[in-house]
Amino acid sequence: xxxxxxxxxxxxxxxxxxxxxxxxxxxxxxxxxxxxxxxxxxxxxxxxxxxxxxxxxxxxxxxxxxxxxxxxxxxxxxxxxxxxxxxxxxxxxxxxxxxxxxxxxxxxxxxxxxxxxxxxxxxxxxxxxxxxxxxxxxxxxxxxxxxxxxxxxxxxxxxxxxxxxxxxxxxxxxxxxxxxxxxxxxxxxxxxxxxxxxxxxxxxxxxxxxxxxxxxxxxxxxxxxxxxxxxxxxxxxxxxxxxxxxxxxxxxxxxxxxxxxxxxxxxxxxxxxxxxxxxxxxxxxxxxxxxxxxxxxxxxxxxxxxxxxxxxxxxxxxxxxxxxxx
Ligand code: KG4
Ligand code: ZN
Numbered sequence: 001x002x003x004x005x006x007x008x009x010x011x012x013x014x015x016x017x018x019x020x021x022x023x024x025x026x027x028x029x030x031x032x033x034x035x036x037x038x039x040x041x042x043x044x045x046x047x048x049x050x051x052x053x054x055x056x057x058x059x060x061x062x063x064x065x066x067x068x069x070x071x072x073x074x075x076x077x078x079x080x081x082x083x084x085x086x087x088x089x090x091x092x093x094x095x096x097x098x099x100x101x102x103x104x105x106x107x108x109x110x111x112x113x114x115x116x117x118x119x120x121x122x123x124x125x126x127x128x129x130x131x132x133x134x135x136x137x138x139x140x141x142x143x144x145x146x147x148x149x150x151x152x153x154x155x156x157x158x159x160x161x162x163x164x165x166x167x168x169x170x171x172x173x174x175x176x177x178x179x180x181x182x183x184x185x186x187x188x189x190x191x192x193x194x195x196x197x198x199x200x201x202x203x204x205x206x207x208x209x210x211x212x213x214x215x216x217x218x219x220x221x222x223x224x225x226x227x228x229x230x231x232x233x234x235x236x237x238x239x240x241x242x243x244x245x246x247x248x249x250x251x252x253x254x255x256x257x258x259x260x261x262x263x264x265x266x267x268x269x270x271x272x273x274x275x276x277x278x279x280x281x282x283x284x285x286x287x288x289x290x291x292x293x294x295x296x297x298x299x300x301x302x303x304x305x306x307x308x309x310x311x312x313x314x315x316x317x318x319x320x321x322x323x324x325x326x
Contacts, residue, residue, distance in 0.1 A: 001322060002065075004072045004097070005314030006054075008090030009082025009110050010139060011041045013053045016310035017065040017072075021318050023120060023311050025065035029053045036178050040168065047085030054093055069101060076106040076317025078113060082139065106317045111135050114273040115146065116319065117305040117312035118298050128296055130267045134258050134286075137274030138164035138179070143209050143261050146271065149319065155261055156209025163250050164276045166213040170220050170246050174239055184243045185279050191244035198223065199249045206260050211253065220246050251282050259289055272299040278306040 007014040016026040031049045035041050062068060077094035078087065098105035115133050119126075131146040141162035144152045161169070164181060171180025176187070202215045220242060227238050234242075254276075262270060270290045276282060277299050290297035300306045 001073045001318075002067060002071055003314055003317050003321075004069075004075045004094075005108075005310040005317055006075070006077040006090040006094045007110075007113075007308055007310040007313045008050045008054070008086050009078045009080075010086055010308055011035055011046050011049075012308045013050050013057050013090075014308065014310035014313075015054075015057050015061045016314045017061055017067065018311075018314040018318055020322065021119075021315065023314065025061050026309065026311050027057045027061040027064065028309060029057050032178065039172050039178055041083070043083040043085045046083060047089055050086055050089035054089060058093075069097065072097075072101065072103065074098075074104045074106060074317065074321060075101075076108050076313050076320075078110045078313050079107040080110065082110055104321070106321060108313045108316055111140055111142065111274075112152075113312040113316045115144070115152070115271065116316040117273055117300040117309070118271055119315050119319065120305050120311050121301045122298075127271060127298060128268045130265060131269040131271050132258060132262045132265065132267050133271040133273055134254060134277075135273045136163050136254060136276040136282075138162060138168060138181075140274065141211050141213075143257060145261070145265050145267070155265075156211065156257065158211040158213065160212050160214040161217060162276075163211070163213055163254060164274070166217050166246075166250065167276065169217055170242075173221055173224055174234060174242065176239070179275075181276060181279060184247055185281070187240050187243035188247040188281065191240040193241070193244075195248050196245060197249070198245050201249060201253050201256075204253070204256060207264075209257055209261050211257060213250070213253075216246070216249060216253075247279070247281055251279070251285050254282060255286050255289060258286065259293065262293070262295060267295065269296040269298065271297075273306070275307045278303040 003018045005016045011031040014028040075098040133144045133146045141158040143156035146152045168180040176183045199219045202212045287297045
């Protein structure tokens with residue numbers, strides 16, 4: 001059974017093809033270069049780029065999989081949440097194709113797809129339930145109690161910004177480019193001094209699983225302004241130090257919340273998902289604590305599957321519609 005999957009929820013036009021649960025081809029056209037000019041995503045611009053790119057990406061992925069549209073048996077597409085103008089491009093193309101080819105159309109939830117990215121190139125039994133899953137990205141930041149494959153309960157979410165958004169905004173404040181996460185991560189890894197905890201950690205209440213990053217973001221802004229006022233500019237060392245202190249504070253907040261939830265719900269595994277799960281310091285810290293506490297730990301097998309991609313849409317589409325093993 002061949003499945004064609006579309007993901008256009010934000011700024012990546014991504015299309016994948018699965019044979020059962022095997023990913024046989026994926027092509028992604030990123031819009032980073034275009035959004036770098038505006039230092040962030042402008043929804044209408046993103047939608048226009050999706051519309052311009054989607055048929056070219058489709059052609060490339062079919063070629064790579066060595067298949068024609070007539071060989072496709074079903075189509076999956078991200079329906080929500082995301083930027084509406086961007087989502088609509090993928091949905092219109094996917095639905096029109098499904099209708100024309102007279103094959104099933106499978107609507108996909110973006111956050112559930114991020115969670116299912118952990119099944120790509122893994123066995124069905126690799127995720128043990130119950131689990132706590134931290135879905136942390138640019139557009140969302142939640143904690144889920146993942147009870148069984150298709151049963152999940154949201155136990156916490158951000159009250160303002162997501163961690164990914166905070167990474168992007170802090171990078172913008174220091175004029176480092178977009179997306180901020182990988183840039184901040186790299187600069188932070190170059191900082192050699194110890195963690196000084198110069199920024200506040202907000203909402204650290206054991207029984208509250210919600211997040212808040214806007215206070216941290218403002219504190220970073222104040223620190224940058226203060227250093228510029230003192231020295232008229234930010235030195236490279238200032239930038240690396242602020243990147244490191246900010247990243248470590250975010251990692252501390254996310255892991256604190258995650259492990260309090262893990263203890264409360266008596267779970268067996270910890271799972272990371274979403275763009276920020278590509279962050280090395282976050283992965284390493286959570287893996288280490290999970291090991292000490294006796295939980296199994298999973299994050300997407302490749303960083304490509306942490307970020308927005310059509311493979312996660314496809315694997316969820318296959319699990320939803322094909323109950324038999326590979
Ligand atoms: O999942 P994703 O591709 O799109 C959304 O659903 O939002 O996540 C993108 C977010 C951006 O905010 C980006 O800065 C962040 O993930 N990100 C990272 C890293 N790579 C991407 N954040 C921290 N460290 C990274 N290595
Ligand atoms: Zn996403």
